[in-house]
Amino acid sequence: MMTKLTFYTNPMSRGRIARWMLEETGADYETVLLHYGPEMQSDNYKAINPMMKVPAIVHGGKTVTECGAICAYLAEAFPDAGLAPLPEERADYYRWMFFAAGPWEQASTNRAMGFNVPSEHSGMAGYGDFERTLATLTSILDDRPHICGDRFTAADIYVGSQIAWGVQFGTIPTTPRLTNYISRGMARPAFQRATEKDDAEMDGYGPETPPANA
Ligand SMILES: N[C@@H](CCC(=O)N[C@@H](CS)C(=O)NCC(=O)O)C(=O)O
CATH class of the missing domain: 3.40.30.10 (Glutaredoxin)
Known part of the structure; x- marks a missing residue:
């Protein structure tokens, strides 16, 4: 069943x-x-x-x-x-999944809201400071086509989406390498199906839209 x-x-x-x-x-x-x-x-x-x-x-x-x-x-x-990591991909997979969920989500959210960690307290903040976190995130793809190396994994969906959203909202400066990486993800049939389904449901679901029966 x-x-x-x-x-x-x-x-x-x-x-x-x-x-x-x-x-x-x-x-x-x-x-x-x-x-x-x-x-x-x-x-x-x-x-x-x-x-x-x-x-x-x-x-x-x-x-x-x-x-x-x-x-x-x-x-x-x-x-x-085939999206779980192979044994030799696990180190990169866990490292960057947790990095994106922890330091990067915090750093990018704080940046978008205009909160800056005072430099004297950067040692206490899990992400240190925004610039360091951004440079670390974007350096992942310096020597490889995917987050874990040569193969597309679930890390490209999660970490890749964070990169794509960051570029879209201007938190991450665009580079040809990042644009190419994002385009490869967006070309996947599953991404296109997911986008079509979400786009079809957008009406009435924005942050300012109350439920019809509210
Ligand atoms: N860290 C969470 C973030 C989830 C999150 O903040 N979701 C937002 C939408 S993007 C939400 O549900 N906001 C509604 C609210 O907080 O009232 C995750 O990765 O799933």
């Missing part, structure tokens, strides 16, 4: 990263769209993610939240997709 897989998202959110990963696996899944505000803060959804944020998945009764964890979990749950 097929294990039930439910995807909680908003089409205008980081849920797009999880959707791309879901489409790469070829798995059947049910999508539950949530409006920002009361729907994400409802008791029903709080039972799934007490952070009241999307995305989340529930697979066989188990919940996974956090985009990076969702990508890594799905890569292992659906091994036929």
Whole structure:
């Protein structure tokens, strides 16, 4: 019997990263769209993610939240997709998945909101400072076509999406190498299917849009 897989998202959110990963696996899944505000803060959804944020998945009764964890979990749950790391790719895979989820998410969010770590406190901040974190993130691709080397893995979906979003929102300066990397990801059929599905659901799901029955 097929294990039930439910995807909680908003089409205008980081849920797009999880959707791309879901489409790469070829798995059947049910999508539950949530409006920002009361729907994400409802008791029903709080039972799934007490952070009241999307995305989340529930697979066989188990919940996974956090985009990076969702990508890594799905890569292992659906091994036929070939997106989990090979033994020799594991060091890069875990290193950069955690780097993107921790230091980079913090550094880029703080930068977008105009928060700067005072230089005398950079030793206490997990990411040190924005410039160092940015230089480290973009250096990953200096000597390789993918995050773990020669092969596309789930790390290219998660870390790659962070890079693509950073370039799109101007947090990461564009370079020909990054543009080429991002284009290769966007050319994948699973990325295109995921984007089509999310784009088709955009109406009425923006951050300023309350649910119809609010
Ligand atoms: N670290 C989380 C971030 C999740 C997140 O911040 N999601 C935003 C949308 S992009 C959200 O649900 N915001 C709704 C809210 O906080 O009210 C992840 O990687 O999944």
